[in-house]
Amino acid sequence: MKSLITGLTIVLGFILALLWMPPSSHASSDPVQCSDFSDRGHLNVLTINLLFSEIRQRETRLERVVDFIEAQADADEPVDLVLLQEVVGGSLSGTTNTALELKSLLSERGLHYNLSYRLANGLPGALTVGNAILSRCEIVFTLSKTLPIVTEEPFDGFEIPLRRKVIMSRISVPDFGKINVYNTHLCAFCDPQEERLEQAEVLMRFIRNVERRIGWDGNPIILGGDFNTNLNIEAEIPVYDLITNEGFIDSYAVANQCTSCCSEDEGLDGCTFAVSGNPFTGASEDPIRIDYIFARGVMDLDILSSQVVFKEDPNWVSDHSGVLTRIRFD
Numbered sequence: 248m249k250s251l252i253t254g255l256t257i258v259l260g261f262i263l264a265l266l267w268m269p270p271s272s273h274a275s276s277d278p279v280q281c282s283d284f285s286d287r288g289h290l291n292v293l294t295i296n297l298l299f300s301e302i303r304q305r306e307t308r309l310e311r312v313v314d315f316i317e318a319q320a321d322a323d324e325p326v327d328l329v330l331l332q333e334v335v336g337g338s339l340s341g342t343t344n345t346a347l348e349l350k351s352l353l354s355e356r357g358l359h360y361n362l363s364y365r366l367a368n369g370l371p372g373a374l375t376v377g378n379a380i381l382s383r384c385e386i387v388f389t390l391s392k393t394l395p396i397v398t399e400e401p402f403d404g405f406e407i408p409l410r411r412k413v414i415m416s417r418i419s420v421p422d423f424g425k426i427n428v429y430n431t432h433l434c435a436f437c438d439p440q441e442e443r444l445e446q447a448e449v450l451m452r453f454i455r456n457v458e459r460r461i462g463w464d465g466n467p468i469i470l471g472g473d474f475n476t477n478l479n480i481e482a483e484i485p486v487y488d489l490i491t492n493e494g495f496i497d498s499y500a501v502a503n504q505c506t507s508c509c510s511e512d513e514g515l516d517g518c519t520f521a522v523s524g525n526p527f528t529g530a531s532e533d534p535i536r537i538d539y540i541f542a543r544g545v546m547d548l549d550i551l552s553s554q555v556v557f558k559e560d561p562n563w564v565s566d567h568s569g570v571l572t573r574i575r576f577d
Contacts, residue, residue, distance in 0.1 A: 280359050281327055281383040285422040288575055289551055290327045291319065292540055294471040295569035296432070297345055298527055299335035299376050308564040309345065313352045315556065320358060326571070328418075329381035330430040330471045330540075333565075334364060337374040346379035353381075363389040367412040367432070377412065378430050378472070384418040387425065391415065392453040394446040399436035409434065413450050415457060423576065424466050429454060431472040439483040443475065447486045451493055465545030467576055470495055473567065477535045478507040495541035498572040502553035509536035519568045522558045527566040540572040549575040 284290065295312065316326045329349075336344035350362050360381040369375025380386075394411040413431040420426055433446050458468070476486045491497060499517055500508055508517030515523070521532035542548050551573040558568040 280361075281325075282421045283325070284327070284384070284420050287324075289549075289573050290420070290426075290469075290576075291324055291571065291573050292328045292330070292469060292471060293326045293556070293569055293571045294330040294332075294430070294473075294538055294540055295557065296332040296473045296538065296565055296567040297334060298565035298567065299333040299340070299345075301527060301565075302341055305340075305342065305345065309349050309352060311557070311562055311564045312349060313356065313358075315562070316353060316358060317356050324573070325358075325383060327383045328428055328469070329360070330428070331379040331381070332430070332432040332473045334377050334379045335375065337370065337372055339374040344375070344379075346381065350381060359383070361386045363414065363416045365389070365391040365412055365414045367393075367410045378414045378432060380414060380416045380428055380430050382416060382418050382428070384420050387417040387419050389414060389416045390457060392449065394431075394433070394449050395442070397434045397437045397442045397446070399434055411446055413453055415453075417461070424464070426466055427457065427461075427468050429468070429470040429472075431470070431474070433473070433475050433486070435475045439476070439480070440485060443483070444485050444489070447474075447489050451489060454493070467542055467544035467546070467548060467574070468495075469540065469542050469574070471538075471540040471570070473538050475537050476539075477509075477537055479510055479535070490541060493543070495543045496548060496550065498540045498542055498550045498574065499536075499553040499555075499570060502550045502572070507536065509534060517555060518558075519555055519570060520566065522555075522568050524560060525558075525563055525566060525568075527563060538567055538570050540570050542572075542574055544576070547577040549577060551575050 319326050331346055334346045342348050346364050350360050363386055364379040366375050366377040391414045396408050398406045398408045411432055415429045417427050434443050437443050476483045505513045517536050518534035519536050519538040521528040521534050553572040556569045556571050557564045
């Protein structure tokens with residue numbers, strides 16, 4: 248979050264071009280890899296903000312993500328969906344695209360994922376930032392929506408208009424049906440009661456419109472990402488309430504029977520940003536919970552477990568920790 252722009256003076260010379268470039272996307276869908284769902288009856292969903300501004304240790308950080316996903320597969324709990332925010336690419340970042348890079352690294356270990364990606368801000372070939380979804384299941388199609396542009400103030404003297412995005416991939420789960428998976432990243436350095444709430448309203452309207460147009464059949468909807476919403480701050484609660492009032496379940500809160508899930512009263516196990524000891528955040532940052540996985544459906548949803556991952560040495564992969572949720576569909 249607050250490390251989003253750290254070290255990115257390289258961005259400033261490109262910022263106007265970044266905003267008005269045409270959309271860019273990547274998509275791939277290979278034969279179904281998640282046929283084991285019928286044996287498990289649940290999906291494992293991971294969300295992680297990859298911290299686009301840190302370049303020197305990027306390869307090491309991605310290898311740690313791959314190590315984690317491989318360990319999950321070895322334990323017969325494969326990560327079926329990976330929701331990625333701050334996916335970076337271009338010559339200034341030293342990689343074509345971190346989502347493509349992660350997909351390739353996983354493939355080298357025999358872990359095959361389909362990919363959908365949508366650019367949020369970017370000058371193709373130089374620097375791009377966007378959202379991506381990696382799926383072990385077939386991706387049927389992908390849609391996206393640009394959220395209201397907000398001029399954010401990441402550091403003194405600079406006001407930068409930034410695009411935020413929501414991406415939706417419809418996946419096909421063997422012996423079950425279709426599931427719509429949404430991944431988003433709301434503004435960080437903005438007014439939570441006006442600008443961030445407006446983005447959340449557009450997000451919810453997009454979801455309603457998509458579900459209506461495709462004839463929602465009651466199958467589950469998964470919504471995850473970096474919402475930059477801290478429930479310990481009263482002004483930020485309306486964004487959360489807007490989402491839960493639409494019938495979405497906060498998977499971590501339900502699984503761990505907590506509310507803010509990151510406070511002195513409830514403990515810090517649920518914190519996802521600036522967790523103590525994280526080398527990618529400033530020493531003055533307080534730990535907060537701003538990354539969520541929500542789920543909704545007419546049928547019963549059983550949140551089997553939800554935990555914060557990448558939260559201790561030597562497993563840091565970003566200024567954010569990840570959230571891993573196991574959802575059973577009855």
